[in-house]
Amino acid sequence: MSLQPGSIQARDAAAVLHPMVNLGAIEDKGALMIARAQGVYVWDAAGKQYLEGLGGLWSTSLGYGNEELAQAAYDQIKTLSFSHMFNGKSHEPGMLLAEKLKALVPMEASKVFFGLSGSDANDTQVKLIWFHNNALGRPRKKKIIGRMKGYHGITLASGSLTGLPPMHNQWDLPLDGRFIHTDCPHHYRFAEKGESEEDYASRLAHSLEQLILKEGPDTVAAFIAEPVMAAGGVLVPPRTYFEKVQSVLAKYEILFVADEVVCGFGRTGKPWGSQTLNIKPDTMTLAKALTSSYQPLSAVIIPEKMYAPILEASRKLGTFGHGYTYSGHPVCTAVGLKTLEIYARDRLFERAAQLSPKFQARLRSFADHPLVGETRGIGLIGAVEFVSNKANKAGFTPPGSIGTYCFERCHVHGLIPRNVGDGIAFCPPLIITEAQIDEMFDKFTLALDETLDYVTREGLLAA
Numbered sequence: 001m002s003l004q005p006g007s008i009q010a011r012d013a014a015a016v017l018h019p020m021v022n023l024g025a026i027e028d029k030g031a032l033m034i035a036r037a038q039g040v041y042v043w044d045a046a047g048k049q050y051l052e053g054l055g056g057l058w059s060t061s062l063g064y065g066n067e068e069l070a071q072a073a074y075d076q077i078k079t080l081s082f083s084h085m086f087n088g089k090s091h092e093p094g095m096l097l098a099e100k101l102k103a104l105v106p107m108e109a110s111k112v113f114f115g116l117s118g119s120d121a122n123d124t125q126v127k128l129i130w131f132h133n134n135a136l137g138r139p140r141k142k143k144i145i146g147r148m149k150g151y152h153g154i155t156l157a158s159g160s161l162t163g164l165p166p167m168h169n170q171w172d173l174p175l176d177g178r179f180i181h182t183d184c185p186h187h188y189r190f191a192e193k194g195e196s197e198e199d200y201a202s203r204l205a206h207s208l209e210q211l212i213l214k215e216g217p218d219t220v221a222a223f224i225a226e227p228v229m230a231a232g233g234v235l236v237p238p239r240t241y242f243e244k245v246q247s248v249l250a251k252y253e254i255l256f257v258a259d260e261v262v263c264g265f266g267r268t269g270k271p272w273g274s275q276t277l278n279i280k281p282d283t284m285t286l287a288k289a290l291t292s293s294y295q296p297l298s299a300v301i302i303p304e305k306m307y308a309p310i311l312e313a314s315r316k317l318g319t320f321g322h323g324y325t326y327s328g329h330p331v332c333t334a335v336g337l338k339t340l341e342i343y344a345r346d347r348l349f350e351r352a353a354q355l356s357p358k359f360q361a362r363l364r365s366f367a368d369h370p371l372v373g374e375t376r377g378i379g380l381i382g383a384v385e386f387v388s389n390k391a392n393k394a395g396f397t398p399p400g401s402i403g404t405y406c407f408e409r410c411h412v413h414g415l416i417p418r419n420v421g422d423g424i425a426f427c428p429p430l431i432i433t434e435a436q437i438d439e440m441f442d443k444f445t446l447a448l449d450e451t452l453d454y455v456t457r458e459g460l461l462a463a
């Protein structure tokens with residue numbers, strides 16, 4: 001199929017290098033051009049309406065077209081459209097948001113550093129961990145352990161923390177030596193036959209400890225984890241996993257970095273994924289729902305035990321050589337402040353918890369479908385994984401092809417979820433209603449049945 005010459009899609013394909021997509025598909029079919037949005041719906045350039053099943057990219061918790069956020073951005077642009085935080089400058093929206101975040105997070109918080117994306121925030125995490133260990137006279141303690149299938153971003157350092165092969169292959173990542181990965185905690189795929197969640201969690205913690213001992217505990221600085229892995233397929237870890245992992249980390253003075261970029265701000269049914277999954281983080285990374293994606297903004301929150309040596313070193317060096325032009329951008333932080341105000345005023349984290357049983361029940365009802373191997377999720381995030389054979393859990397060839405097929409059928413039915421391998425993920429805005437949850441899963445049912453028809457027609461399902 002070729003694009004209509006001169007069409008908006010052809011012009012887009014000719015000019016834009018698209019992120020995270022098969023570039024051949026853009027050349028052949030063009031992108032879905034999104035034109036406008038309101039509430040939980042978006043409309044494409046041809047006027048077709050879609051329900052946003054993934055909240056943008058796991059991020060637009062307040063949905064689209066929120067007047068209060070628009071007003072907050074407008075007011076801030078009129079008052080102070082830009083001011084940086086370099087060389088001893090600051091401003092009120094940045095200061096107020098840092099104060100608010102310190103009070104909200106479930107950790108002993110000393111300082112907040114602002115960036116613009118989850119990726120740059122996780123780069124900052126890596127740099128601060130290295131800098132503070134240098135300041136403490138531990139120049140060897142630099143390795144950071146991520147997990148297979150974890151996603152922490154795409155820059156050189158955060159892409160190295162990520163544990164997804166497509167983000168490494170041909171990109172010369174992970175960077176040598178300092179980035180290592182331990183097991184992916186997915187019971188359905190990787191537990192042994194008959195192994196309980198608890199036993200599986202113990203085995204993973206043991207494996208982590210073996211990795212640390214092999215690398216040398218004095219060389220391992222930190223462990224980074226999403227409470228629930230999002231891009232890896234919405235993987236909720238087995239019961240007792242984080243407790244066991246944390247007791248291993250504590251033995252070797254290894255920091256726990258909680259990447260709350262997706263799980264933060266009510267997504268998992270509590271304010272923080274760390275609370276839902278029983279994590280006691282040393283540091284945290286926030287982004288996405290921090291502004292409900294109305295402005296690019298991320299935050300790294302560090303404890304006093306990290307800040308004190310950093311301060312000391314900065315006094316000696318005469319500077320703290322890290323920062324972005326837009327660190328703490330006043331418009332972004334003003335929108336962040338308003339977002340947090342709305343979350344609290346409208347009790348949206350509680351709302352997510354209240355909607356969760358309905359969302360999870362609809363999601364889990366797909367478990368009996370002939371194409372579905374597993375349904376999983378927590379709070380208002382979930383996924384369905386497809387298999388060609390329920391008994392032996394075999395997937396499809398090439399991997400991801402059936403996930404992509406179903407994703408495209410969802411579009412036809414006016415739903416935008418996310419394909420994660422051979423599966424579909426859901427992470428709707430927290431403002432979604434019960435009726436819209438039904439609408440979302442009804443549309444998905446149509447797409448799923450059509451995917452089954454296709455798979456059956458093609459003879460891809462086990463007899």
Ligand SMILES: Cc1ncc(COP(=O)(O)O)c(C=O)c1O
Pocket residue numbers: 057058116117118119120122151152153154226230231259260261262287288
């Ligand atoms: C858990 C997690 N961390 C970090 C990132 C990177 O964020 P960004 O795309 O804003 O760089 C993402 C993006 O999806 C994410 O899901």
